[in-house]
Amino acid sequence: MSRAFLPFPPTPDRDSQPWWDALAAGELRLQRCSACGALRWPARAICNRCRSFEAAWEKQDGAGTVASWVRTHQAFSPALREAVPYVVVQVRLDAQEDLLLIGGWLVEREPVSGEAVALEIVEGADGYALPCWRPVESVA
Numbered sequence: 008m009s010r011a012f013l014p015f016p017p018t019p020d021r022d023s024q025p026w027w028d029a030l031a032a033g034e035l036r037l038q039r040c041s042a043c044g045a046l047r048w049p050a051r052a053i054c055n056r057c058r059s060f061e062a063a064w065e066k067q068d069g070a071g072t073v074a075s076w077v078r079t080h081q082a083f084s085p086a087l088r089e090a091v092p093y094v095v096v097q098v099r100l101d102a103q104e105d106l107l108l109i110g111g112w113l114v115e116r117e118p119v120s121g122e123a124v125a126l127e128i129v130e131g132a133d134g135y136a137l138p139c140w141r142p143v144e145s146v147a
């Protein structure tokens with residue numbers, strides 16, 4: 008895991024704690040509904056497709072394509088003063104077309120909508136970590 012981003016820790020709740028725990032362990036895990044099989048993100052108690060309360064956490068490779076992105080130039084928190092400008096990317100996972108995740112962008116150039124990206128978990132503050140992506144072309 009490389010180190011960057013997330014200068015302050017998140018505030019996990021009952022549903023999101025397994026997400027943060029998996030990232031801290033260097034894995035991307037998503038809830039998969041035990042009834043209909045849909046992946047869920049963000050984590051929640053009930054499936055928005057079939058209303059089931061049953062789900063299991065499943066490891067994912069995070070491969071996908073860029074759906075959208077934004078470059079932030081203003082530090083909305085003093086903790087981000089050293090981080091700006093930075094890019095937040097929205098990735099459409101190959102594992103489920105309607106599943107969009109957000110995270111960091113690891114290369115200098117701006118993302119291109121639709122380009123293939125690979126996941127890299129990046130260490131942050133207080134033992135937490137964030138999902139980040141880089142273009143597949145830059146993966147050695």
Ligand SMILES: [Zn+2]
Nearest residue numbers: 040043054057
């Ligand atoms: Zn379901």
